[in-house]
Structures are given as C-alpha cells and as structure tokens.
Amino acid sequence: MTADNKNATLVYMPALNEATTIVEVIQSITSLENLGVLKVLVVDDGSDDNTSQLAQKAGAMIIKHQSNKGVGAAFQTAIGFAIDNDYGTFVSIDADGQFKSSEIQKLIEPIKNKLSDFVLGIRFENGRPLNMSKVKYYGNKLVNGIISKISGNKILDASCGFRAYSSEALLHLNLHGNFTYTHETILDLLDKNLVIEQVPISVTYFPDRESRVAGNILTYGKRTSRIIFKCYKDYAPFYFFFNIGLFFLFISILLGGFVLKNWIKTGSISPYKSFGIVALAFFGIFFLFLILALIGDMLSRIRRNQERMLYSLKKKMK
Known part of the structure; x- marks a missing residue:
C-alpha cells in the first residue's frame, strides 16, 4: 500500500x-x-x-x-x-x-x-x-x-x-x-x-x-x-410484501363484495357461502403479508445500522 x-x-x-x-x-x-x-x-x-x-x-x-x-x-x-x-x-x-x-x-x-x-x-x-x-x-x-x-x-x-x-x-x-x-x-x-x-x-x-x-x-x-x-x-421490504398482500386484498374485496351484494339483494349468502369463506381467508393472508411488511421494514432499519457500523470499521482499518 x-x-x-x-x-x-x-x-x-x-x-x-x-x-x-x-x-x-x-x-x-x-x-x-x-x-x-x-x-x-x-x-x-x-x-x-x-x-x-x-x-x-x-x-x-x-x-x-x-x-x-x-x-x-x-x-x-x-x-x-x-x-x-x-x-x-x-x-x-x-x-x-x-x-x-x-x-x-x-x-x-x-x-x-x-x-x-x-x-x-x-x-x-x-x-x-x-x-x-x-x-x-x-x-x-x-x-x-x-x-x-x-x-x-x-x-x-x-x-x-x-x-x-x-x-x-x-x-x-x-x-x-x-x-x-x-x-x-x-x-x-x-x-x-x-x-x-x-x-x-x-x-x-x-x-x-x-x-x-x-x-x-x-x-x-x-x-x-x-x-x-x-x-x-x-x-424495499415494506412495499415488496405489502404489494403481494394487496393482490389477496383485492381478491378478498371482489369475492366479499359479491357475497355482500347477494345478501343485500336476497337476505342470504347462499349459494355463495364458499365465496365468503375464501374472501375471509384471503383477507387473513393479506393481514399476514401486512405483518411481514412491517417486520421487513424494521429489519431493514437494523440492516442499515449494521452497514453503517461496517462502514466505520472499514474506514478505521484503512
């Protein structure tokens, strides 16, 4: 050197x-x-x-x-x-x-x-x-x-x-x-x-x-x-997981909206009960991805702090 x-x-x-x-x-x-x-x-x-x-x-x-x-x-x-x-x-x-x-x-x-x-x-x-x-x-x-x-x-x-x-x-x-x-x-x-x-x-x-x-x-x-x-x-972990979750939320809203419309019209969710169950399941998946997005964002902050420390260490070793 x-x-x-x-x-x-x-x-x-x-x-x-x-x-x-x-x-x-x-x-x-x-x-x-x-x-x-x-x-x-x-x-x-x-x-x-x-x-x-x-x-x-x-x-x-x-x-x-x-x-x-x-x-x-x-x-x-x-x-x-x-x-x-x-x-x-x-x-x-x-x-x-x-x-x-x-x-x-x-x-x-x-x-x-x-x-x-x-x-x-x-x-x-x-x-x-x-x-x-x-x-x-x-x-x-x-x-x-x-x-x-x-x-x-x-x-x-x-x-x-x-x-x-x-x-x-x-x-x-x-x-x-x-x-x-x-x-x-x-x-x-x-x-x-x-x-x-x-x-x-x-x-x-x-x-x-x-x-x-x-x-x-x-x-x-x-x-x-x-x-x-x-x-x-x-x-971009928050947007990565959140955008995946949005797909399931969109399907959940479509199916749930269809079942809700039928309930308002007929007073019953039959014969679309299975649609309602799937809508709830997809909403649950969206919620899981939302949690992953928040965890990912938190871990990203930790990674940035670790990389700042690594940068300082490299700087001192020069």
Whole structure:
C-alpha cells in the first residue's frame, strides 16, 4: 500500500478466456495521458487459456480465480483489492474491447471534482446500439424501469459494466450476488444516499462474439430476475410484501363484495357461502403479508445500522 494510491485510479476488468483482446485493451488504458496515475487490475475468473500471462506481460496486476465464480464475485475481489490498497478512484471496464478506454476520463471527472460518488455509463443515448439484439435492448429497458422504481431515481442503464466509483463508494458497498453486480451496486449505494451521475458512453457490439454474461438470454433473464427479486425484497421490504398482500386484498374485496351484494339483494349468502369463506381467508393472508411488511421494514432499519457500523470499521482499518 502506498500513499500515492489515494490519487491513483485503479482500472479493473474481469476476464474469462479473453486472450485475443486483453492485451490491446490494457495497452489502450496504459497509454492514456492527462489522467494522473492509472493502474490496471485483471481478475481472471477461471480462464483456461493464457489470459493471465498475456495480461501480466502487458503490465496489468493479476488476481486469478481457480474456477469460474461469476462477474459478481470477480467484482468483489477487485473492490477488496482497491480498498486494501487505498485507491482513490475505481473504474470497471470489460476486457473484450466493447468500450472505449479514452472515455474513462468522462467517468472519473465527476468523482475527481467531488461532484459524484459513482458514475454510470449510458449506452442508450442514441437508442439501440448497432448489433445489440432487440431482446437485450428491451430487456435492459425493463430492468432500468424496475431499478428506477425500487431506487426512486431515474436510472438510464442499470446493466452497463463501464462505471466509476470513489473510494467512499467502495467502502459503502456490501454485495451478495456472484452472477452479476451491476443492479445491486446501484441499489446499495443509492440506499445509502450516495450521489450518482450518469454519462453517455460509446459501445461496440461484435455480431460474431457471444457475451460472457448474457450468452443465453433465458439464463441471463432468469438469473437477473432472481437478483432483482432479492434486491426488491432487501431494499424495499415494506412495499415488496405489502404489494403481494394487496393482490389477496383485492381478491378478498371482489369475492366479499359479491357475497355482500347477494345478501343485500336476497337476505342470504347462499349459494355463495364458499365465496365468503375464501374472501375471509384471503383477507387473513393479506393481514399476514401486512405483518411481514412491517417486520421487513424494521429489519431493514437494523440492516442499515449494521452497514453503517461496517462502514466505520472499514474506514478505521484503512
């Protein structure tokens, strides 16, 4: 650890069998000028080619996972390294050359100027990028809407991996997903009232190259949905459980209203007695979800207090 790292930027990239592109990407980063001290960290997430050797020869620092753990786990490895070595700014970028290294300056400038705690790249400033499938494009739009709803902020590209963080943002992060980290990171930092900025960036999609994360859109959608589901439960527990309860309340009101109308009209609930029983049962389920919502909200407050203590502990250990 050196004091110089406080003014340095660590550029991190996850890599899985990226031997054909990683040297070019590293060289494009290390050749950048007027950005102060730039250092490159490659987290090799279980490659079975010579990605690590080539990256090291190109001047990058290497951390290698012995097996593939997922980009979320690779990201957590990288932020642990950045915190331990006291880097002032942290940038994540892909190892396949999708993003332009020259645009790193756009991401770190708001952080260097103390205007933002973390900066997201936006790929969709001019609509759907060339060669990006419609399924992925509209899938991203859907995810953006969900993350915006949960966080209470308009998020324009929740899934983009090209982004920058201040050292304070890294200290605040507490993540749990191994498959991906992009959505959880946004929710976690916004939940702690850190300042976000979003800037347009360029992206190139290669039609003959399969995404390491989203090669199978169904698998990606399933895993991402599970992460978003967990994030919604963790970061907005009251609304999560209460909204589920509202479904049962709605059915209860419909059935109960129907039985009540029949009773007013005929003076009897027959032959709809079973409807009334189901209505009462559904109302009971709604009440249970309401209790879960209140308990979840209480536990969320406890979690926030624990994370504040964890932040203070990380700060003291630096």
